[in-house]
Amino acid sequence: MNAITPTHFLILSFLLVGIGLMGLLVRRNLLYTLMSLEIMLNGINVALLAFSRVGNSLDGGILVFFIMTVAASEVAVGLALLVALYKGRKSVMSDDACLLRN
Amino acid sequence: MIEITLGILFLPLLSAAIILLFLRDKADLAAKVSVGAAGGVLLASLWLIFAGHEESFTWNTRWFSLGGWELRFGFLIDGPARLLLFIVSFVGFLIHVFSLGYMADDSARPRYFGGLSIFMFSMLGITLADNLIMIFVFWELVGFSSYLLIAHYFETEEASQASRKAFIVNRVGDFGFLIGIVLTYWNFGTVNLNELADLADFSPDLASTVLCLALACGFVGKSAQFPLHVWLPDAMAGPTPVSALIHAATMVAAGIYLLVRIDFLFTEQALAAIALLGAAMGLYAGFCALVQRDVKKILAYSTLSQLGYMAAAFGLGAPGLALFHLTTHAFFKALMFLGSGSVIHACHHEQDVFNYGGLRKRMPVTAYTFLVGVLAISGINFTSGYFSKDAILLWAYNFNPPVFLLLYSGAILTSLYMFRLYFLTFEGEPRSRQASEARENSSFMTFPLVVLGILSLFGGYHSFFPERLASCLSPDLISASVLPHHLWMIVLGTSAWVVGLSLARMLYGQSSPKDSLELRFPGFFEICRTKLFFDEIYEFYVKRIQDPLARFLEVMELLFISGLMVRGSAGLAALVSMLFKTLYLGKIHLYALWFVLGALGFLAYAAGMFGR
Amino acid sequence: MNFVDLLFLFFATLACGGALAMVFARHPVSGAMFMIVSLVGVAALFVLLEAFFLAILQVLVYAGAVMVLFLFIIMLLDVGPDGSKVDLSKWKPGFIGVLLSVLLVAVLLFLLIGDGGTPASNTASWPTPSDARETGDFPTLEFSPEVSFFGYGLMTKYMLPLQVSGFMLLAAMVGVIIISKAPKTNKGDS
Numbered sequence: 001m002n003a004i005t006p007t008h009f010l011i012l013s014f015l016l017v018g019i020g021l022m023g024l025l026v027r028r029n030l031l032y033t034l035m036s037l038e039i040m041l042n043g044i045n046v047a048l049l050a051f052s053r054v055g056n057s058l059d060g061g062i063l064v065f066f067i068m069t070v071a072a073s074e075v076a077v078g079l080a081l082l083v084a085l086y087k088g089r090k091s092v093m094s095d096d097a098c099l100l101r102n
Numbered sequence: 103m104i105e106i107t108l109g110i111l112f113l114p115l116l117s118a119a120i121i122l123l124f125l126r127d128k129a130d131l132a133a134k135v136s137v138g139a140a141g142g143v144l145l146a147s148l149w150l151i152f153a154g155h156e157e158s159f160t161w162n163t164r165w166f167s168l169g170g171w172e173l174r175f176g177f178l179i180d181g182p183a184r185l186l187l188f189i190v191s192f193v194g195f196l197i198h199v200f201s202l203g204y205m206a207d208d209s210a211r212p213r214y215f216g217g218l219s220i221f222m223f224s225m226l227g228i229t230l231a232d233n234l235i236m237i238f239v240f241w242e243l244v245g246f247s248s249y250l251l252i253a254h255y256f257e258t259e260e261a262s263q264a265s266r267k268a269f270i271v272n273r274v275g276d277f278g279f280l281i282g283i284v285l286t287y288w289n290f291g292t293v294n295l296n297e298l299a300d301l302a303d304f305s306p307d308l309a310s311t312v313l314c315l316a317l318a319c320g321f322v323g324k325s326a327q328f329p330l331h332v333w334l335p336d337a338m339a340g341p342t343p344v345s346a347l348i349h350a351a352t353m354v355a356a357g358i359y360l361l362v363r364i365d366f367l368f369t370e371q372a373l374a375a376i377a378l379l380g381a382a383m384g385l386y387a388g389f390c391a392l393v394q395r396d397v398k399k400i401l402a403y404s405t406l407s408q409l410g411y412m413a414a415a416f417g418l419g420a421p422g423l424a425l426f427h428l429t430t431h432a433f434f435k436a437l438m439f440l441g442s443g444s445v446i447h448a449c450h451h452e453q454d455v456f457n458y459g460g461l462r463k464r465m466p467v468t469a470y471t472f473l474v475g476v477l478a479i480s481g482i483n484f485t486s487g488y489f490s491k492d493a494i495l496l497w498a499y500n501f502n503p504p505v506f507l508l509l510y511s512g513a514i515l516t517s518l519y520m521f522r523l524y525f526l527t528f529e530g531e532p533r534s535r536q537a538s539e540a541r542e543n544s545s546f547m548t549f550p551l552v553v554l555g556i557l558s559l560f561g562g563y564h565s566f567f568p569e570r571l572a573s574c575l576s577p578d579l580i581s582a583s584v585l586p587h588h589l590w591m592i593v594l595g596t597s598a599w600v601v602g603l604s605l606a607r608m609l610y611g612q613s614s615p616k617d618s619l620e621l622r623f624p625g626f627f628e629i630c631r632t633k634l635f636f637d638e639i640y641e642f643y644v645k646r647i648q649d650p651l652a653r654f655l656e657v658m659e660l661l662f663i664s665g666l667m668v669r670g671s672a673g674l675a676a677l678v679s680m681l682f683k684t685l686y687l688g689k690i691h692l693y694a695l696w697f698v699l700g701a702l703g704f705l706a707y708a709a710g711m712f713g714r
Numbered sequence: 715m716n717f718v719d720l721l722f723l724f725f726a727t728l729a730c731g732g733a734l735a736m737v738f739a740r741h742p743v744s745g746a747m748f749m750i751v752s753l754v755g756v757a758a759l760f761v762l763l764e765a766f767f768l769a770i771l772q773v774l775v776y777a778g779a780v781m782v783l784f785l786f787i788i789m790l791l792d793v794g795p796d797g798s799k800v801d802l803s804k805w806k807p808g809f810i811g812v813l814l815s816v817l818l819v820a821v822l823l824f825l826l827i828g829d830g831g832t833p834a835s836n837t838a839s840w841p842t843p844s845d846a847r848e849t850g851d852f853p854t855l856e857f858s859p860e861v862s863f864f865g866y867g868l869m870t871k872y873m874l875p876l877q878v879s880g881f882m883l884l885a886a887m888v889g890v891i892i893i894s895k896a897p898k899t900n901k902g903d904s
Contacts, residue, residue, distance in 0.1 A: 003716065003718075003719060004718065004719050004722045004762075007826065007827060008722065008726075009759070009763070010826055011823065011826065011827075012726045012729065012730070012759070014819050014822040014823060014826070015730050015819060016729060016730065016733055016756075017818075017819075017822075018815045018816065018818055018819035018822075019730060019733040019734055019737060019815070020733065021698060021811075021814070021815040021818060022737055022811055022812055022815035022816075023733075023736065023737035024691075024694055024811075025691055025694055025695060025698070025810070025811025025812075025814060025815060026737065026811045026812060027737065028691065029742065029793070031742050031745070031784070031787070031788060031793065032736075032737070032739075032742070032745060033690075034784070035736055035745060035746065035749050035784065036736075036737065038749070038753075038776070038780065039733045039736070039749070039752065042729075042752070042753065042756045042776075045756070045760075045768075045772075046756060046759055046760075049760060049763045049765050049768065050763065052763075052765075052857055053763055053764070053857060055857075056856055056857050057855055057856065057857055058855035058856065058857050058858065058863060058864065058867045059855060059867075059871075061765055061768060061857070061864065062855075062864070062867050062868060062871075062872050064765070064768055065768065065771065065864075065868070066872075066875060066879055068768075068771060068772070068775055068776070069879045069882070069883065070879070070882070071776075071780070072775055072779065072780055072883075073882055073883050073885075073886030073887075074886075075780050075783060075784070076783065076886050076887070076890050077886050077889055077890055077893070079783060079784070079787045080889070080890040080893040080894050081893060082787065082791075083787065083790070083791065083893075083894065084893050084894070086791050092791060092793055094689065094690045094691060095689060691811070695810065695811065695814065698814050698815070698818060699814070701818070702814070702817060702818055702821060705818070705821045705822065705825065706821060708825065709821060709824060709825050
């Protein structure tokens with residue numbers, strides 16, 4: 001096996017996104033859903049940084065910085081919503097949050 | 103003139119509208135309005151008939167037009183129209199007055215009188231109309247009001263069934279009538295009676311047997327002739343004055359009137375068919391009447407029989423005699439129906455003749471006027487029925503012996519069942535509590551009886567008729583009077599009622615709770631009771647042939663027309679929506695799933711998996 | 715295979731393994747712990763990519779702040795292993811989810827290294843630092859591990875996005891406060 005290339009980083013990024021997606025689809029607990037979203041964002045960050053290195057440009061890195069900002073505020077709002085939901089329904093399962101059907 | 107005619111036509115409609123819109127809960131006022139309208143119609147008709155200066159006039163205006171085709175609304179006042187106008191307005195008025203007494207304790211009087219007014223409107227429309235389509239419109243209206251009035255006691259199964267039967271059977275005849283009108287328009291290019299008469303006079307080949315038989319379908323339905331006679335006896339479920347007005351004096355006579363109005367269209371073959379049909383009906387209905395126990399059904403079958411006489415007279419080429427018999431029949435049959443109504447009213451709606459008896463002493467006016475009616479219909483010499491019926495018999499004797507034989511047997515039967523009815527009802531001893539407690543009715547009910555009784559006695563002296571009424575009768579009556587075998591006919595006619603009377607006296611002279619005809623000739627009695635299975639045959643036809651066919655067609659319609667063609671697009675949309683609805687389960691995971699599926703699809707496309 | 719490659723493999727395994735363990739964790743607290751492991755692994759990968767500042771941020775913001783918030787909420791709500799553990803045999807959507815995500819990764823990998831597309835070719839090796847290009851109004855920001863370059867980029871080319879993200883953080887803060895406030899009208903129903 002040769003030295004580590006950007007392709008390896010991309011593969012890793014895909015794997016992280018795939019694992020995050022799996023968590024999103026498999027778990028019904030909204031806490032896990034939020035954490036899976038974070039994993040997916042991390043995977044994207046890895047890919048972005050790798051591209052940034054390949055393109056020899058700082059743009060990707062700065063984009064990672066913004067993604068982190070957005071992710072942090074997303075988690076804050078998401079968790080606040082989760083708490084509000086929990087207050088109403090005493091549950092953090094996504095199935096209990098469905099009002100449109102039954 | 104025109105204003106008066108329009109007034110005659112629309113006064114009853116106005117009264118019906120007022121009653122049905124405003125007077126639903128004011129029974130007395132409604133009755134007064136309706137009777138007042140009938141009286142107004144009578145006065146206006148008398149004025150139109152006697153004071154009008156013109157011998158015959160016509161007037162029309164555009165009703166509506168469809169493209170190049172226009173339907174005209176108009177009147178044709180000629181001899182037959184005057185005569186029928188007189189009968190309808192006069193008998194109609196008397197029956198309105200009688201209804202005041204008969205329906206006095208009915209809870210739905212406004213509906214009843216409103217229906218009567220609608221009926222008067224439609225009947226007058228038929229009388230005055232100057233074209234076939236207008237006649238057809240009022241023809242249907244008459245059918246509708248007849249339905250309305252038969253179903254007056256709609257709470258009872260019998261009345262609701264009978265009203266539907268009458269309506270549907272009439273539809274069958276009217277369908278033929280409609281076809282006849284279309285054929286007429288096709289052949290002649292007009293439906294106006296005057297123009298038709300001119301055209302038929304000019305080129306007789308235009309009329310065909312099929313055409314006039316199709317038109318005669320309307321007559322067969324409305325006048326309850328074979329094979330559509332089944333509705334009339336059942337229609338007796340309606341109130342008795344309605345039976346008198348619609349099912350004896352006017353509506354069933356409208357069929358004859360229609361024939362007379364279009365008689366110039368008829369070919370020899372069609373006339374012969376109608377004559378034979380009518381004569382057969384005269385005999386058949388006589389046998390049926392012989393075994394009935396319900397007083398109104400006896401009268402209904404007798405009406406069928408008399409209508410058969412009129413049809414026979416028309417078929418033998420004497421429309422004047424048919425109209426003459428129509429006139430006298432309207433008097434004495436309305437008289438007898440009203441008399442039976444009086445009896446029924448007095449006996450608390452008991453209708454079985456074997457539960458009557460001895461009513462002559464308790465209800466003298468009714469009894470004697472009824473006797474006059476019986477005498478008239480049996481053709482006792484010098485009563486009205488004698489003149490009209492024996493004129494028909496004489497005509498048949500001279501021109502068509504088979505028809506004469508049928509009619510003559512019918513005449514014997516007529517006097518037999520009529521005297522049977524009279525003896526059972528009014529002579530002997532009361533056979534039930536209701537009959538023994540019966541009392542004569544109020545003068546509202548006896549007054550029309552007396553008037554009609556006088557007319558039944560003397561209505562046959564046509565030479566005393568005012569010229570304006572008799573003008574349509576005279577030609578045929580004059581030609582009848584110069585026919586040979588006059589004296590012979592008097593002997594024959596007299597012997598007919600004598601035979602009938604003595605048979606009835608022998609069989610029903612003694613008061614007995616059982617039908618002595620049934621006791622002596624049970625086989626014959628049973629055959630008459632079955633009425634030759636017409637009802638059963640129709641029922642079989644409808645149940646076994648028509649219903650399965652209709653059901654089959656319905657399934658086809660549901661499958662192919664409304665299913666595949668009408669609902670096809672909507673069904674497709676509904677199917678797609680059902681498919682998509684399953685995607686919306688309200689579960690976040692599933693939405694994420696769809697999202698991922700979509701993303702996969704895009705990626706697969708990007709990877710060139712579906713080709714470039 | 716040199717030392718750096720070994721490090722990459724190690725931290726990549728750490729990141730993926732932590733993520734997988736998080737997905738299939740039984741208890742939310744252990745899930746959050748695995749998540750921290752994964753995030754630290756990713757931070758180490760950032761170091762390998764010479765983005766030191768971002769690696770530090772990753773540890774500080776993610777592992778430090780976000781995950782602490784997660785743990786804080788988990789403990790606040792006192793969520794236990796409440797039937798949310800994965801049972802692939804009984805839960806069909808779960809199975810489909812696994813299948814779909816594997817499929818997605820497979821398609822992505824096919825795009826990257828399969829013969830389906832060519833874009834993978836120019837990521838086959840690291841570029842030399844010299845081939846920079848000129849784009850837009852701003853001088854190209856060359857990649858550099860130094861924080862000053864990063865700050866320069868943020869303050870020049872990405873000034874507006876920086877302001878916007880700051881505003882977004884403010885909005886998120888206000889939103890969280892409003893959401894967290896007990897609604898007065900709906901009091902009593904649950």
